[in-house]
Amino acid sequence: MTMDAVKLVEVGARDGLQNEAQALPVEIRVELIERLAAAGLRTLEAGAFVSPRWVPQMAGSDEVLRRLGRRPGVTYTALVPNLKGLDAALEVDCREVAVFAAASEAFSQKNINCSIDESLQRFQPVLAKAAEQGVAVRGYVSCVLGCPFSGDVPVVDVVRVARELYAMGCYEISLGDTIGRGTPGSTRRLVEACASEVPITALAGHFHDTYGMAVANVQAALEAGVRVFDSSISGLGGCPYSPGATGNVATEELVYLFQGQGVATGVDLPALLEAGAFIDKALGKASASRVATALRSRASNQ
Numbered sequence: 001m002t003m004d005a006v007k008l009v010e011v012g013a014r015d016g017l018q019n020e021a022q023a024l025p026v027e028i029r030v031e032l033i034e035r036l037a038a039a040g041l042r043t044l045e046a047g048a049f050v051s052p053r054w055v056p057q058m059a060g061s062d063e064v065l066r067r068l069g070r071r072p073g074v075t076y077t078a079l080v081p082n083l084k085g086l087d088a089a090l091e092v093d094c095r096e097v098a099v100f101a102a103a104s105e106a107f108s109q110k111n112i113n114c115s116i117d118e119s120l121q122r123f124q125p126v127l128a129k130a131a132e133q134g135v136a137v138r139g140y141v142s143c144v145l146g147c148p149f150s151g152d153v154p155v156v157d158v159v160r161v162a163r164e165l166y167a168m169g170c171y172e173i174s175l176g177d178t179i180g181r182g183t184p185g186s187t188r189r190l191v192e193a194c195a196s197e198v199p200i201t202a203l204a205g206h207f208h209d210t211y212g213m214a215v216a217n218v219q220a221a222l223e224a225g226v227r228v229f230d231s232s233i234s235g236l237g238g239c240p241y242s243p244g245a246t247g248n249v250a251t252e253e254l255v256y257l258f259q260g261q262g263v264a265t266g267v268d269l270p271a272l273l274e275a276g277a278f279i280d281k282a283l284g285k286a287s288a289s290r291v292a293t294a295l296r297s298r299a300s301n302q
Contacts, residue, residue, distance in 0.1 A: 005264040006222070007043065008255070009174070009204065009230045010036050011248060012279070014045035014058070014079060016236025019247070020283060023057045028282050030067045035278055036233060037074050039271035041251070045098070046076040049085035065092040077138065081112065086126050090133060097130060098138040098174075099123045101165060103158040104147035107178070111142070120164055127169040139170030140206070144190055145182035155193045163197040172202050174230055177217065180210030184220035191224040204228035207249045209235065209288075214249035215257055222263075229254060234276040235288030250289035252276060269295075 013033050017024060033044055046068060047061025061078060068076050070093075077096040080086045089097050101119050102108040108116045130137045144158045162173045175194065182190075187205075194203055205221040205228070207214040218229055232248035255267045273292055280287050287293055 004262065005227070005266075006258055007228045008041060008251060008265055008267065009077075009228065010041040010044040010233065010251060011206075011230050012036070012045075012233035012236045012251065013064075014048055014077075015230075016232040016234075016248060018048060018055050018057045019237045020057060022283055023059065024282060026060045026063045026067070028279075029060075029064050032233070032275065032279050032282075033064070033068060033076070035271070035275035036251075037071055039275055040265070040267040042073060042266065043075045043077065043096075046078055046094075048079035049088040050079065050081055062088060062092050065089075065094055075136075080126060082122055083125050083129065086129055086135075090135070094135070096136040096138065097126075098140055099126060099165070099170070100140045100142065101161050102142045102147075103153050103161050104143040104150055106149035107143045107147050110149060116161060120161070120168070123165070124168060131169055137170050139165035139168075139173045140176055141165065141173060142176045142178045144175045145177040145186055146179050148179050155190055158190060159193050159197050162194050162203075166198045166202060172204055172228065173198055174204040174206045174228075176206035176230075177208055177214075180208030180214060182207065182217050183213055184216050187217040187220040188224050191221050191226055195225065200225040201227070204230060206230040208237075209247065209249055215253050218249060218254060218257065233272070234280055234292065236279065236283075247288050250276075250287075250291065252287075252289040252291040252295075256291045 013029055047064045048058040052059035075096050078089050078094050080089055080097045127137055141161050143153050147153050165173055203226055205226050207217045231251040231254045233251045235247040235250035237247040255265050255269050258265050276287055276292050
């Protein structure tokens with residue numbers, strides 16, 4: 001992928017909604033995803049095959065994927081924590097799944113109740129079965145630029161987890177600044193270190209806007225060679241284990257950023273704004289996207 005094009009991975013309907021207090025019905029989640037796909041997004045998280053006891057917002061993910069079916073050129077993905085989750089995804093013909101590891105030992109214990117090494121061991125049979133079934137697997141690494149429990153996370157720890165996931169068979173590794181503490185300098189250093197062990201073409205950036213740095217960090221990662229970025233419609237989401245951590249970088253912000261530089265996203269911004277207005281209304285909250293707020297305000301004043 002060249003400097004004149006990037007791929008956006010829309011995480012609003014999974015990573016975004018699972019951190020909202022309100023659980024939305026399947027119908028609303030399906031309509032949100034369909035609106036986002038119609039706006040031009042081509043890779044969209046649709047759900048998570050996790051226990052509804054732990055993540056009630058993701059209950060009914062099987063039904064969401066069943067209703068979405070297939071759309072040419074569009075990939076609907078789901079998070080799977082283990083083989084049981086993968087089997088559930090396979091049952092509804094999900095063709096891409098994601099596994100989730102942490103670069104911080106404390107976060108791994110708190111979030112998935114096991115050590116980093118145990119989580120990686122747990123993923124090995126998932127990757128093996130997915131390969132047998134022709135299902136692509138993406139790897140997430142959380143807390144790459146800081147942990148809510150243990151503070152700074154050594155870059156070498158991030159590189160190790162990213163390298164192991166890639167070696168295991170994850171085609172892409174999404175580096176997640178879970179608490180949004182990164183800056184452009186720390187982002188660039190992290191990307192360069194990871195790219196020494198994992199091809200830059202297999203790295204993605206996943207930034208939260210807690211400190212208002214998400215767009216600046218995306219730009220730094222772009223300049224360091226990253227061409228895939230996760231984003232969430234209307235800036236939905238956060239981190240339940242990180243007090244005060246705000247949502248993912250808004251998809252509207254990234255489309256605006258890239259359009260301003262002549263970098264293609266394939267996304268229609270007006271259609272994206274409509275999808276954002278739809279989910280804001282469903283949740284009964286204002287958009288966290290400053291771009292969406294500004295463009296709507298401008299439109300209403302014209």
